[in-house]
Amino acid sequence: xxxxxxxxPKDFSVEVLEEATRGRSHYIxxxxxxVLLKAKLGAGAESYLAACACDExxxxxxxxxxxxxxxxxxxxxxxxxxxxxxxxxxVSEAASQALGxxxxx
Amino acid sequence: MAxxxxxVCAALGRTGSVSLCRDILGFSGSKIPAAPNNTRPxxxxxxxxxxxxxxxxxxxxxxxxxxxxxxxxxxxRRMDYEVFRxxxxxxxxxxxxxxxxxERRTAANSAGHAVxxxxxxxxxxxxDITADGDFIPVVVPADMTPNLxxxxxxxxxxxxKSPLKGPCSPRNEVDMNSVVxxxxxxxxxxxxxxxxxxxxxxxxxxxPGTNLMAxxxxxxxxxxxxxxxxxxxxxxxxxxxxxxxxxxxxx
Numbered sequence: 001x002x003x004x005x006x007x008x009p010k011d012f013s014v015e016v017l018e019e020a021t022r023g024r025s026h027y028i029x030x031x032x033x034x035v036l037l038k039a040k041l042g043a044g045a046e047s048y049l050a051a052c053a054c055d056e057x058x059x060x061x062x063x064x065x066x067x068x069x070x071x072x073x074x075x076x077x078x079x080x081x082x083x084x085x086x087x088x089x090x091v092s093e094a095a096s097q098a099l100g101x102x103x104x105x
Numbered sequence: 106m107a108x109x110x111x112x113v114c115a116a117l118g119r120t121g122s123v124s125l126c127r128d129i130l131g132f133s134g135s136k137i138p139a140a141p142n143n144t145r146p147x148x149x150x151x152x153x154x155x156x157x158x159x160x161x162x163x164x165x166x167x168x169x170x171x172x173x174x175x176x177x178x179x180x181x182r183r184m185d186y187e188v189f190r191x192x193x194x195x196x197x198x199x200x201x202x203x204x205x206x207x208e209r210r211t212a213a214n215s216a217g218h219a220v221x222x223x224x225x226x227x228x229x230x231x232x233d234i235t236a237d238g239d240f241i242p243v244v245v246p247a248d249m250t251p252n253l254x255x256x257x258x259x260x261x262x263x264x265x266k267s268p269l270k271g272p273c274s275p276r277n278e279v280d281m282n283s284v285v286x287x288x289x290x291x292x293x294x295x296x297x298x299x300x301x302x303x304x305x306x307x308x309x310x311x312x313p314g315t316n317l318m319a320x321x322x323x324x325x326x327x328x329x330x331x332x333x334x335x336x337x338x339x340x341x342x343x344x345x346x347x348x349x350x351x352x353x354x355x356x
Contacts, residue, residue, distance in 0.1 A: 001303040002224075002266040003296055005321040005328075008259040026142055027327075029289045031250045032262050039260055061175060061248040064220070090175070 007032065009040035021052060021062060031065040038069045046073050053083060064094040071098035113156055116353045117203055131168065131188045131205025138185035145329070148189045158201025160352045162343050165204045166191070166301065167240035169283070171230070172219020172247030173209030180288065184245070190294030191301070194317065198334035200342060203350065206240065212247070221249040221285075227266045231281030239348055241271065241304050242283035243297065249287045264289060264296040264321060267303035273347045295321070295328050302334070305342035305349070
């Protein structure tokens with residue numbers, strides 16, 4: 001048996017979602033906030049996702065989701081390639097997978 | 106009958122140097138956790154109530170943190186609060202929880218389930234990661250975001266999944282051995298208690314409600330206090346044949 005919730009991106013402002021990606025919401029998990037932001041802004045989320053992917057101060061789990069959400073953006077390929085060289089194996093693995101590879105840390 | 110804490114620990118099979126908070130109550134920080142914010146109840150440990158509930162039917166829980174190196178200290182403090190709430194939710198229905206243990210498994214020892222991205226991953230995690238013994242096994246993956254996007258653009262994050270009736274079930278739904286819970290901030294304690302309820306045999310209600318076994322999706326808004334265990338669910342849980350333990354004698 002499963003349990004789930006429903007979040008509509010329209011119900012949240014960009015500011016609320018950006019705060020939530022920083023772990024400042026009691027109700028929205030940071031990783032979910034990244035997904036909601038992408039759903040809300042579409043292509044307009046690319047620069048914020050890129051910033052999250054590169055932010056070494058951010059929880060690596062949030063960076064990984066941002067990297068995964070960047071995968072469909074052709075403009076993000078160079079950034080993802082650069083992140084495959086990250087010293088953090090969790091980041092480099094996610095970037096490799098986003099580029100279509102499957103390199104384990 | 107007055108109970109000594111040492112006697113209670115011994116009755117639970119814990120002897121020698123035992124920390125009540127760490128080894129019995131399951132607080133990783135070895136102390137009663139703080140409330141995460143001022144809208145949530147402040148944990149108060151009532152030893153008499155704890156002991157009284159152990160004189161009746163009760164169960165044990167084993168939490169497995171998959172990808173333990175990814176959990177932050179703050180995560181673990183929050184998890185201690187969820188554990189407190191889990192115990193409190195069942196106590197309100199007169200059901201005791203005896204021992205709650207925590208096991209940390211690194212990503213390398215988590216059979217690839219530290220990161221969970223799809224509903225199928227959730228089921229595989231609950232199948233592959235479990236523990237011996239008759240504690241209810243609960244897996245908490247470090248990075249779990251199994252989101253579905255609905256036709257209207259809404260996002261449905263999976264909060265948790267559990268095999269109905271646990272190990273005693275004829276496996277007619279999914280082949281899971283353990284409960285899997287998305288550590289998801291504030292709703293986690295309700296999800297944890299809800300999925301443990303499934304493991305103990307309680308199903309979703311057939312009519313909408315705000316009790317523990319209702320799905321979060323059925324009531325938008327704050328689900329934190331929607332944790333009442335209704336009588337019929339309580340009876341199903343206490344009748345569980347293999348993880349519910351008889352009351353402890355002599356404490």
